[in-house]
Amino acid sequence: MTQMICSPTKYIQGHGEILKLGDYCLKLGAKRAYAIIDPFIYSMYKVDILHSFEINNIPLMLREFKGECSRTQVDEMALELGLKDVEVVLGIGGGKTLDTAKAVSYMSELPVVIVPTVASTDAPCSALSVLYTDAGDFDCYLPLKRNPDMVIADLDIIAKAPARLLVAGMGDALSTFFEARACRQSGAITHAGGTSTIAAFSLARACLDTLLAEGESALQDVKQGITSSAVEHIVEANIYLSGVGFESGGLAAAHAIHNGLTMHEGCRNVLHGEKVAFATIVQLFLEKASDEEIAQVIDFCKRIGLPVTLKELGIPDSDIDKLMVVAEASCSQGSPMKNMPFEVQPVDVLEAILAADKRGQ
Secondary structure (H helix, E strand, O other), rough: OOOOOOOOOOOEEEOOOHHHHHHHHHHHOOOEEEEEEEEHHHHHHHHHHHHHHOOOOEEEEEEEEEOOOEHHHHHHHHHHHOOOOOOOOEEEOOOHHHHHHHHHHHHOOOOOEEOOOOOOOOOOOOOEEEEOOOHHHHHHHEOOOOOOEEEEEEEHHOOOOHHHHHHHHHHHHHHHHHHHHHHHOOOOOOOOOOOOOOHHHHHHHHHHHHHHHHHHHHHHHHOOOOOOOHHHHHHHHHHHHHHHHHHHHHHOOHHHHHHHHOOOHOOOOOOOOHHHHHHHHHHHHHOOOOOHHHHHHHHHHHHHHOOOHHHHOOOOOOOOHHHHHHHHOOOOOOOOOOHOOOOOOOOHHHHHHHHHHHOOO
């Protein structure tokens, strides 16, 4: 079986990186740039971003991101930058801004530089964009030809984001090793296009080890406004280790169950990584994992504030019919549940959800 691993061409993490964006684009050989920027980042860092391009004599067109990461907006931006003879696209901000930039670069066949300003998911490094309708409903996944040319994480900006977002990123990253392990056992084909490599599985393992060792310390430091080595390591784990780990290690039950949970209205205000954290516990119950491993994961979630019960997700534990809808959705056609090393039925998922909730209580 063919093994594959993919990753961004270059991952850069440090302090004050927002001031160096022009330098990095110059190294890509770009003479004109187009940046899609979150409104908050636009208001706070517009001058710094413009200056970094001015000193490198690179004209920069700034586009404030508004609305949705939709086909309509992507097509509009691709047409706009085509008229400006742009040579590189930048995405600066949160998930939808970054996905828009990746989609625009794909449509325009241009290099893309991704600058995440939060560490709430592992999506920045991936060769994938999630598209929505103009009304905000899920549309489709857009597979891209390649991973970003650069991913640049500015610790000074990321550390100032709400602590809940860093915790959500840890929840997303928490699933990486367990899903990669399941895919390795089943021989599943990953998003990279082949089976997992030693390198991808090692990154997934390093991701979990980093979370368990430094996650709680990083959270306390962020709350105090300290950008410590623990914060640096968790940002790398959330964005890079988990990003390469999930894409080349594979997704399994945890993300399948997360997708099912999005069907429940009680979870509307729950962040992606928060749902994934609980779904990871459910996967461990599906696998009949050791009591020690389950206890370790639940304890970690409790210590940093990730949900371990249905109530914390906004779901009544008596809501069996709606939980069955979640379970059925997690096992639907095309779900990553197929990557588990054994057959999983909706009733199995329902039982594991209830068992996880009982243990969490």
